[in-house]
Amino acid sequence: MDSVLGLELSENYASHSRSMEAGVSLSAREHTIVLLMGHGLTNKMIARQLSIAPETVKSHAKNIFWKLTVQTRAEAVYRASELGFI
Numbered sequence: 001m002d003s004v005l006g007l008e009l010s011e012n013y014a015s016h017s018r019s020m021e022a023g024v025s026l027s028a029r030e031h032t033i034v035l036l037m038g039h040g041l042t043n044k045m046i047a048r049q050l051s052i053a054p055e056t057v058k059s060h061a062k063n064i065f066w067k068l069t070v071q072t073r074a075e076a077v078y079r080a081s082e083l084g085f086i
Contacts, residue, residue: 024067024083031085033060038077038086 026034029050036046043061047054065071068079080086 026064026067026080026085030060030064030067033057034064034076034080035086037061037073038080 032050033046036049041049043054043057046057050057061073061076064076064080068076068083070076070079077086
């Protein structure tokens with residue numbers, strides 16, 4: 001993981017309490033994936049970055065959509081931003 005991404009992840013950790021107040025909790029992996037979605041990465045690109053299968057990214061994305069009560073990647077990124085994840 002590059003230093004820029006690491007810095008963003010640590011900065012976003014501080015806003016985690018806001019998301020907890022809203023009743024939304026993402027796992028560390030889900031948080032990373034939605035952050036990478038916000039950077040415009042595709043599932044394949046995210047899979048390569050994290051050294052996991054694209055199907056695993058898709059599974060995490062489905063969980064993110066369910067938890068954030070959204071239907072698209074754009075909505076997920078927007079909602080995650082509202083909650084302080086990104």
